[in-house]
Every structure is written in C-alpha cells, then in structure tokens.
Amino acid sequence: MRRRAVIQMVLIGLVAGAITFAFAYFIPWLPDAASTQANDVDRVFWFVAIICAVVFAMVAGVAIYEGWKFRAAPDDMDDGSPIHGHTGLEIVWTAIPTILVIAMSVFSAVVLAEITDTPAGSKRIEVTAQQFAWSFKYSDHDRTTGELVLEVNKPVELLIESKDVIHSFWVPEFRMKQDAVPGITTTLTITPTKVGTYDLICTELCGLGHSVMRSQARVLSSADYAKWVQSKPAGAAGGTDGKSVFASAGCASCHTLKAAGSTAEVGPDLDKVLAGKDEDFIRQSILDPNAEIAKGYQPNVMPSTFSDSLSKEQLDNLVTFLRDSAGTAR
Ligand code: HEC
Numbered sequence: 001m002r003r004r005a006v007i008q009m010v011l012i013g014l015v016a017g018a019i020t021f022a023f024a025y026f027i028p029w030l031p032d033a034a035s036t037q038a039n040d041v042d043r044v045f046w047f048v049a050i051i052c053a054v055v056f057a058m059v060a061g062v063a064i065y066e067g068w069k070f071r072a073a074p075d076d077m078d079d080g081s082p083i084h085g086h087t088g089l090e091i092v093w094t095a096i097p098t099i100l101v102i103a104m105s106v107f108s109a110v111v112l113a114e115i116t117d118t119p120a121g122s123k124r125i126e127v128t129a130q131q132f133a134w135s136f137k138y139s140d141h142d143r144t145t146g147e148l149v150l151e152v153n154k155p156v157e158l159l160i161e162s163k164d165v166i167h168s169f170w171v172p173e174f175r176m177k178q179d180a181v182p183g184i185t186t187t188l189t190i191t192p193t194k195v196g197t198y199d200l201i202c203t204e205l206c207g208l209g210h211s212v213m214r215s216q217a218r219v220l221s222s223a224d225y226a227k228w229v230q231s232k233p234a235g236a237a238g239g240t241d242g243k244s245v246f247a248s249a250g251c252a253s254c255h256t257l258k259a260a261g262s263t264a265e266v267g268p269d270l271d272k273v274l275a276g277k278d279e280d281f282i283r284q285s286i287l288d289p290n291a292e293i294a295k296g297y298q299p300n301v302m303p304s305t306f307s308d309s310l311s312k313e314q315l316d317n318l319v320t321f322l323r324d325s326a327g328t329a330r
C-alpha cells in the first residue's frame with residue numbers, strides 16, 4: 001500500500017516535471033547570448049531555474065496526490081486525526097533547501113565577481129546619456145558616435161555618465177545593465193562574442209521621450225572594425241559637424257530629416273516645417289522648444305536641455321546644417 005502511494009506520487013511528480021521542462025526548454029525565453037558575460041549570466045539563470053523546476057515537480061507531485069487520495073467524503077463530518085511532527089522528515093526538508101540556497105548564492109557571487117571584472121587592456125568607451133539619446137566616445141581614436149560600435153572578442157569598459165536625469169544602459173543580448181546617474185561615473189565591462197547588430201535600450205523611465213531613447217550596438221569583425229576606425233568621416237572631429245550632432249543629440253530619434261536619413265515621427269517632419277525658415281527661428285526652436293509649440297504637438301516632449309548639453313560650436317553647426325538641408329534633400 002505504502003509502496004503504491006510512493007509510486008503514484010513519483011509518477012505525478014514526473015508528469016509535473018515533464019510539463020515544467022517542456023515550458024522551460026521549448027520556449028525561447030532568452031534573447032541570443034552575444035557576450036562572454038551573457039553566457040555566465042545564463043548559466044546562473046538555468047542553474048536556478050532547474051533547481052526550482054525539480055523542487056516544483058516534487059511539491060506538485062505530493063500536493064496533487066494528497067488532494068486526490070485524502071480528500072474528505074461529502075458526508076464525512078469527523079475532525080481529522082491528530083498528527084504529531086516527523087523529526088526525520090523535518091530535518092530533510094530543512095537541510096536540502098538550505099544547501100540549495102547556499103549553492104545558488106555561492107554560484108551567483110562567483111559569477112558576479114567574474115562579470116564585473118575588467119580584463120587588463122580593455123578598450124575604454126565613454127557613454128553619455130541625455131534626454132533622449134546616447135553618445136559614445138572612443139578612447140582608441142578620436143570619435144563620437146550615436147551608436148555603439150564594438151570589435152568582436154575584445155573586452156571594452158564602458159564609463160557611463162548622464163547629463164540630466166537617471167537613465168540605464170541595456171543591450172539584452174549582452175545581458176549587462178547599468179544606470180547612468182548624473183554626477184557619478186558608473187562602469188560596465190562587455191566582451192562581445194558575436195558579430196551582429198543589437199538593440200541598445202534606455203531601461204529607466206527618464207521622461208516623455210523615454211520610449212524613443214534607443215540606439216544600436218554594432219559588433220564588427222576585427223577587419224571591419226579596423227576599416228570602420230579608418231573610415232572616420234572628414235571634418236567630423238569629435239563629431240561636432242551638424243549632421244553628427246543631429247544624430248548624437250538624439251534629434252534623429254524624434255524628427256524626420258532626409259539629409260540625416262532619419263524617419264522618426266515623434267516631433268514634426270523638419271523637412272516640412274523648417275523649409276525656408278531662418279537661423280534665428282531654428283536656434284530658438286532648439287534652445288527653447290516650449291516658446292512656441294508646433295501645431296498639433298504637445299509641449300514638454302522635446303527636451304529643453306540642449307542649451308546646456310550642446311557646445312556653442314555644436315549648436316552653430318547644427319543650426320547651419322538644418323538651415324541648409326531642411327527640405328532640400330530628395
Ligand atoms: C523626444 C523627442 C524630441 C527630440 C529628442 C527632439 N525634438 Fe524637436 N520637437 C519635438 C516635438 C514633439 C516638437 C513639437 C513641439 C514643439 O514645438 O516644442 C519639436 C519641435 C522642434 C522644432 C520646431 C518645429 C516647428 O515647426 O516649430 C525644431 C526646429 C526641432 N524640434 C528641432 C530639434 C532638434 C535640432 C533636435 C536635436 C537637437 C530636436 N528637435 C530634438 C520632439 C523632439
């Protein structure tokens with residue numbers, strides 16, 4: 001009798017385990033893992049997930065069996081028989097979870113130490129977040145971009161800063177995430193392992209344009225990366241030419257402008273609204289966006305921080321670029 005009960009519980013547990021396993025294994029829960037840190041993080045994730053699945057299957061097996069075998073008949077009005085504890089069982093169900101929880105913490109701590117370690121010789125990239133754009137400055141060559149360009153299998157240390165509010169840097173495929181906090185520099189180490197283009201996302205609600213605060217991380221082969229370093233656009237010293245500023249200041253994530261190749265629709269189409277406008281109007285629209293709200297649009301969507309975040313040179317170049325290009329490119 002006792003033996004049959006154990007076999008039945010085990011069978012129920014196996015069914016519950018198989019269903020849990022199918023859910024975990026056949027649904028692609030996680031995005032591609034494209035950095036060494038991602039592989040480490042996934043290892044912790046699966047270690048914990050498997051322990052949880054096994055414990056769940058055991059508990060489900062016993063619980064379903066008890067509910068089925070020992071339920072009271074409709075006319076049974078008796079009190080349940082008094083039961084006293086079972087010391088052996090209690091020791092087992094305390095000891096095993098304790099060991100499992102300790103194993104999970106030790107494993108996580110080891111991996112945390114690993115992924116926050118910056119290998120000597122890592123390239124440094126200064127990451128600047130501002131409402132609502134990212135910019136990246138490379139230590140190995142003088143250049144600022146609006147997308148993150150990395151060389152495959154080369155570790156980089158990101159030095160992350162914010163010009164206004166708290167943002168957060170996240171590329172799901174790299175698994176690593178770090179806040180950008182005004183006034184301090186936070187760091188993140190990433191060693192990309194797969195050539196490709198990945199979404200780079202701000203994952204801290206930072207204002208009305210938060211949802212458009214996106215960029216890309218492009219991982220290039222060593223040969224392509226060397227070519228990219230060489231291909232530095234003429235006149236783009238540190239990215240102060242108007243077109244680079246348009247991209248790096250985030251204008252491109254909200255406005256359409258053919259000359260800059262952007263098609264965003266959060267704000268007005270600049271080819272339409274700026275055609276034929278003079279420099280003063282353009283400058284005023286950028287420095288004090290709420291002075292005059294374009295028809296059909298909301299105030300306080302366009303950041304009013306550009307007077308602080310853009311240098312005089314960047315602003316002048318941006319204004320000239322907009323004056324000369326808006327409405328002219330076909
Ligand atoms: C988060 C989205 C967002 C960002 C980033 C943004 N804008 Fe805007 N912009 C808007 C919205 C919305 C409006 C319309 C409301 C207004 O006039 O303030 C606007 C209005 C404008 C106007 C005035 C258009 C008119 O007809 O009055 C100009 C010019 C402009 N933006 C240029 C820029 C430039 C240049 C940048 C980058 C330095 C930029 N914007 C960044 C959303 C944005």
Ligand SMILES: [Cu+2]
Nearest residue numbers: 167202206213
């Ligand atoms: Cu943000």
